[in-house]
Amino acid sequence: PGRFFFSPMLFQIDHFGFAEDRTFKQRYLIADQHWKKDTGSILFYTGNEGDITWFANNTGFMWNVAEELGALLVFAEHRYYGESLPFGNKSYADAKHLNYLTSQQALADFAVLIQHLKNSIPGTETTPVIAIGGSYGGMLAAWFRMKYPHIVIGALAASAPVWQFDNLVPCGSFYKIVTEDFKKSGIGCSETIQNSWAAIKQKGLQWLSNTFRLCSPLKSTTDVINFREWLRETWIYVAMVDYPYEAAFLQPLPAWPVKVICKYLKNPKLPDRLLLQNIFQAVNIYYNYTGHASCLNLTQTTTKSLGLQGWSYQACTEMVMPMCSDGINDMFEPQKWDFQAYSEECFKTWGVRPRPSWIPIFYGGKNISAHSNIIFSNGGLDPWSGGSVTKNITDTLVAIMIPEGAHHLDLRSNNPLDPISVLQARLLEVHYMKLWLQQHKRVAKADHTSLRVS
Amino acid sequence: PGRFFFSPMLFQIDHFGFAEDRTFKQRYLIADQHWKKDTGSILFYTGNEGDITWFANNTGFMWNVAEELGALLVFAEHRYYGESLPFGNKSYADAKHLNYLTSQQALADFAVLIQHLKNSIPGTETTPVIAIGGSYGGMLAAWFRMKYPHIVIGALAASAPVWQFDNLVPCGSFYKIVTEDFKKSGIGCSETIQNSWAAIKQKGLQWLSNTFRLCSPLKSTTDVINFREWLRETWIYVAMVDYPYEAAFLQPLPAWPVKVICKYLKNPKLPDRLLLQNIFQAVNIYYNYTGHASCLNLTQTTTKSLGLQGWSYQACTEMVMPMCSDGINDMFEPQKWDFQAYSEECFKTWGVRPRPSWIPIFYGGKNISAHSNIIFSNGGLDPWSGGSVTKNITDTLVAIMIPEGAHHLDLRSNNPLDPISVLQARLLEVHYMKLWLQQHKRVAKADHTSLRVS
Numbered sequence: 001p002g003r004f005f006f007s008p009m010l011f012q013i014d015h016f017g018f019a020e021d022r023t024f025k026q027r028y029l030i031a032d033q034h035w036k037k038d039t040g041s042i043l044f045y046t047g048n049e050g051d052i053t054w055f056a057n058n059t060g061f062m063w064n065v066a067e068e069l070g071a072l073l074v075f076a077e078h079r080y081y082g083e084s085l086p087f088g089n090k091s092y093a094d095a096k097h098l099n100y101l102t103s104q105q106a107l108a109d110f111a112v113l114i115q116h117l118k119n120s121i122p123g124t125e126t127t128p129v130i131a132i133g134g135s136y137g138g139m140l141a142a143w144f145r146m147k148y149p150h151i152v153i154g155a156l157a158a159s160a161p162v163w164q165f166d167n168l169v170p171c172g173s174f175y176k177i178v179t180e181d182f183k184k185s186g187i188g189c190s191e192t193i194q195n196s197w198a199a200i201k202q203k204g205l206q207w208l209s210n211t212f213r214l215c216s217p218l219k220s221t222t223d224v225i226n227f228r229e230w231l232r233e234t235w236i237y238v239a240m241v242d243y244p245y246e247a248a249f250l251q252p253l254p255a256w257p258v259k260v261i262c263k264y265l266k267n268p269k270l271p272d273r274l275l276l277q278n279i280f281q282a283v284n285i286y287y288n289y290t291g292h293a294s295c296l297n298l299t300q301t302t303t304k305s306l307g308l309q310g311w312s313y314q315a316c317t318e319m320v321m322p323m324c325s326d327g328i329n330d331m332f333e334p335q336k337w338d339f340q341a342y343s344e345e346c347f348k349t350w351g352v353r354p355r356p357s358w359i360p361i362f363y364g365g366k367n368i369s370a371h372s373n374i375i376f377s378n379g380g381l382d383p384w385s386g387g388s389v390t391k392n393i394t395d396t397l398v399a400i401m402i403p404e405g406a407h408h409l410d411l412r413s414n415n416p417l418d419p420i421s422v423l424q425a426r427l428l429e430v431h432y433m434k435l436w437l438q439q440h441k442r443v444a445k446a447d448h449t450s451l452r453v454s
Numbered sequence: 455p456g457r458f459f460f461s462p463m464l465f466q467i468d469h470f471g472f473a474e475d476r477t478f479k480q481r482y483l484i485a486d487q488h489w490k491k492d493t494g495s496i497l498f499y500t501g502n503e504g505d506i507t508w509f510a511n512n513t514g515f516m517w518n519v520a521e522e523l524g525a526l527l528v529f530a531e532h533r534y535y536g537e538s539l540p541f542g543n544k545s546y547a548d549a550k551h552l553n554y555l556t557s558q559q560a561l562a563d564f565a566v567l568i569q570h571l572k573n574s575i576p577g578t579e580t581t582p583v584i585a586i587g588g589s590y591g592g593m594l595a596a597w598f599r600m601k602y603p604h605i606v607i608g609a610l611a612a613s614a615p616v617w618q619f620d621n622l623v624p625c626g627s628f629y630k631i632v633t634e635d636f637k638k639s640g641i642g643c644s645e646t647i648q649n650s651w652a653a654i655k656q657k658g659l660q661w662l663s664n665t666f667r668l669c670s671p672l673k674s675t676t677d678v679i680n681f682r683e684w685l686r687e688t689w690i691y692v693a694m695v696d697y698p699y700e701a702a703f704l705q706p707l708p709a710w711p712v713k714v715i716c717k718y719l720k721n722p723k724l725p726d727r728l729l730l731q732n733i734f735q736a737v738n739i740y741y742n743y744t745g746h747a748s749c750l751n752l753t754q755t756t757t758k759s760l761g762l763q764g765w766s767y768q769a770c771t772e773m774v775m776p777m778c779s780d781g782i783n784d785m786f787e788p789q790k791w792d793f794q795a796y797s798e799e800c801f802k803t804w805g806v807r808p809r810p811s812w813i814p815i816f817y818g819g820k821n822i823s824a825h826s827n828i829i830f831s832n833g834g835l836d837p838w839s840g841g842s843v844t845k846n847i848t849d850t851l852v853a854i855m856i857p858e859g860a861h862h863l864d865l866r867s868n869n870p871l872d873p874i875s876v877l878q879a880r881l882l883e884v885h886y887m888k889l890w891l892q893q894h895k896r897v898a899k900a901d902h903t904s905l906r907v908s
Contacts, residue, residue, distance in 0.1 A: 017556065104470050149824035150821040
C-alpha cells in the first residue's frame with residue numbers, strides 16, 4: 001500500500017528476569033510519508049502471530065487514515081514470528097527456547113520499542129501513540145492500553161476475542177457462528193457439511209484420498225481424524241475471511257467465498273459419494289482458487305506468513321480458548337471441551353502445560369471497566385465475535401458491530417465493494433481516535449500551562 | 455495487635471514463563487475478627503522485603519481501621535522473604551535461582567492469592583479489596599492498582615518512592631532530607647556528622663575499632679570504607695524511623711531518636727578524638743538502646759526480619775534508585791551517582807546487570823494520570839519522600855503530607871504521642887477508602903440493576 005522501511009532493534013530476550021541477559025533483533029516497519037511532525041500522531045500496529053510485512057500489507061486501514069491523522073505508521077513484529085527470532089533457528093527447539101514467547105514479553109517489546117522511537121526520532125518525543133491490532137493483535141492492542149496507558153492513549157482492537165477464555169463465554173459460540181455463516185450463504189449448505197461427517201466414516205481411505213486429491217494419501221485411522229480436523233479448520237478459515245471482494249489473506253479467494261462454496265453444497269440428501277465429491281469442490285475453492293494446486297495438502301491450511309507453530313505453542317500456554325460443538329446448534333461433530341486431554345496433548349507436543357485462568361487473572365476478564373479509550377470492533381460473520389466485546393462497557397470502552405464483516409474487515413483497505421456497515425465503522429473508529437488525540441492535546445496543554453504558572 | 459492465622463498456598467514459581475512449571479509455598483496471614491461478610495471489605499497488605507509477621511505487627515493502622523471498614527485483613531508475604539522461599543534454602547544460591555525475584559512476579563502472586571481467597575472463603579466472592587503497603591510495599595500497592603485495577607478498587611501507598619528511579623527526581627534529594635532531619639533536631643548536629651568523615655581519616659584502624667566497640671576490628675582500607683558506609687546507613691536508618699514515641703521497628707529506639715542522638719552531637723568543632731567519641735555515643739543509641747549489645751556489628755544494621763540480601767539483589771536488577779551526595783547540601787561525603795561502577799558491583803555480587811529504565815517504562819514513571827484511586831502518603835521527615843508523589847495528580851490520585859512523620863508512620867498503630875498531622879492523615883486515608891467502597895457499591899448495584907432489566 002505504500003513505501004516503508006525495515007528496521008531491526010535489540011531487545012531483551014527476557015524482560016521479566018535478569019538471569020537471561022541476552023538480546024535479540026526484532027523487526028519493525030516504519031512509514032513516514034504522511035507524518036506531521038508537530039501535530040501528528042503515531043499509529044502503532046501491535047504485531048500478531050505472523051510475518052509483519054504480510055500484516056502491514058493487509059492492514060490498509062492504517063495507510064488509508066495516515067494522512068487524515070498526520071500519522072507515522074509503525075508495524076512491530078511479534079517476537080518468535082517472521083524474522084524476529086530470539087534464538088535464530090533454535091527458537092522453536094524446545095520449551096526452554098520457547099519460554100519467552102508470551103503476550104507479556106510481546107507487550108514489553110512494544111513498550112520498549114516506542115520508548116526507543118521517541119528517544120531516537122526527533123519530533124516524536126511528545127507525539128501521542130494509538131495502538132491498532134486485529135485478532136490476537138487486537139487483544140494485544142487492548143491489553144497494551146490496559147497495562148501501559150502511559151504509552152498509548154488508546155487502542156483499536158479489531159476482532160479481538162479477549163473473552164474467549166476460561167468460562168467467560170459459552171464454549172459453543174464459535175462453531176455456532178461458523179455454522180450461521182454457512183446457513184445464511186446458501187440453502188442446504190450447513191446441512192450438507194453436517195451430513196458429511198457421517199459420510200466420511202462410510203468411505204475408505206483410498207477413495208477419500210483420491211476424491212480429495214490429497215498430496216499424501218490417508219493411511220490410518222489417525223490420518224482420517226486429521227482429515228476431518230482439516231475439513232473443520234477449512235470451514236472455520238473460510239468463514240473468517242468471508243470478505244465482500246476478491247482477496248488473498250489466508251488464501252487467494254473470490255468475493256464472498258462462503259457463498260461461492262455453498263453453491264456446491266445445495267443438496268444435503270445426496271448419497272455419500274456424491275455429497276463428498278461436492279464437499280471436495282467446496283474445499284477446492286479454498287485451497288485452489290488459483291487453479292495452481294495439483295494436490296491438496298493437509299498440513300498447510302493457510303498462508304505460510306501465519307506462524308501456526310508459534311500459535312500452537314501459545315495456545316498450549318496462555319492462549320487457552322475453550323471450544324466445543326454439539327452437532328445441534330452447529331454443523332460440526334459433537335466435541336466436548338476436554339481440558340485434561342488438551343493439556344496432555346500440549347505436554348506431548350511442547351513439553352508445557354497450559355494455564356487456563358492466567359489470562360483472565362492477568363488482564364481482568366470481564367471486569368475491565370477501570371480502563372478507558374479502547375474500541376472493540378467486531379464482524380457479525382466472524383466466528384471470533386462470540387468471544388469479543390460486542391456491547392459498550394463505558395463511554396470510553398466501546399464496541400462497534402459490523403454485521404456484514406468477517407475477521408477484522410475494518411482493518412483492510414477501502415474497497416468499492418465494502419458494505420456500508422464497515423465504512424461506518426471505520427468513520428466511527430477515526431472519530432474516536434480524534435477524540436483521544438484532542439483529549440491528549442487538552443491535557444498536555446493544561447500541564448504546560450500549569451508548569452508555566454507555577 | 456490481634457490474632458491471626460497463617461496459611462501457605464501453592465504459587466507458580468514463574469508466572470511469566472511455562473518452562474519452569476514448579477510451584478512453591480507462599481505464606482500469608484489472615485485476621486477475620488472484624489470482617490463483616492456481606493457489607494465488609496478486604497484490606498490486603500502487599501508484603502515487602504521482609505518477614506510478613508514482623509510487617510503485620512508494625513502495621514497497626516490496618517488493625518485500627520478493621521472494625522470501621524468491616525475488614526478482613528490479609529498480609530501476603532513477598533516471595534523470597536520470610537518463609538516464602540521458592541527454592542527453599544537454595545533460593546539465594548545464584549542468579550538462576552534468584553531469577554523469579556521481581557516486582558512483577560510478586561504482584562502476580564498477590565493477584566492469584568486474592569483470586570484464590572475469593573474462590574475459597576464463602577462470602578468474599580464480590581467483596582471489594584483495597585491494597586495497602588509501605589515503602590517498597592507501598593510501591594507494590596500503587597503498582598498493583600495500576601496493573602490490576604480489576605482486582606483492587608484502590609491502594610494506599612505509604613512512603614512509596616515510586617519516582618526514585620532513572621532521572622525522575624534529583625539524585626541528591628534523599629541525602630538532603632536526611633541532613634535536614636539532623637539539622638532540625640539539634641544545633642551543631644548535622645555539622646558534627648559532616649566533620650566526622652575527615653576525622654575518621656585521621657584515626658588508625660585500632661583506635662576506631664576500640665572506640666566504636668566493633669565486634670570485628672577493622673583490618674584494611676576496605677574495612678574503613680565499609681565502616682564509613684555503615685555510619686552513613688546508620689544516619690539514614692535513624693532518620694527513617696524518627697518516630698514520636700519509643701518503638702522497635704528497625705531497632706529498639708527511644709521517642710524522636712534523631713533528637714536523642716543529636717544531644718551527643720552539639721559541638722562540631724571538637725578535636726577528632728572527642729568528636730568521634732561523641733559519634734560513637736550517637737551510634738550506640740541506634741545499635742544499643744537496650745544496653746544488651748557487648749559490641750557493634752557492621753554487618754547487621756537493622757532487624758533480621760528485614761531481608762537485606764533479597765533487597766540487595768532487587769536493587770541490582772529492577773530497583774535501581776540513583777543516589778548522590780555533594781557534602782554541601784548534605785552532611786555526607788561527596789559521592790556522584792556512578793551507574794557503571796554500580797553495575798560492575800552488581801555483576802560481581804549477584805551475576806546480574808541492573809536495568810535502570812525498566813521500572814519507569816513498565817510502571818509509567820511520572821506519566822500515571824490514566825490511573826485512579828491511589829493515595830500516596832508521605833512523611834516530611836522521611837528521606838524517601840523525595841522520590842514519592844507529594845502533590846495531587848488528579849482527583850483520585852492524591853498525595854497526603856505528614857510534616858512530622860517519618861517512614862510510613864501512618865501505617866503504625868495509633869499512639870497517644872502521635873502528632874496531629876498523622877491523625878489527620880489517617881482520617882483522610884479512611885475517608886478516601888470509604889469513597890472507593892461507596893463508588894464500588896454504586897457500580898455493582900448499577901450492574902445488577904441493568905442485568906435485571908435486560
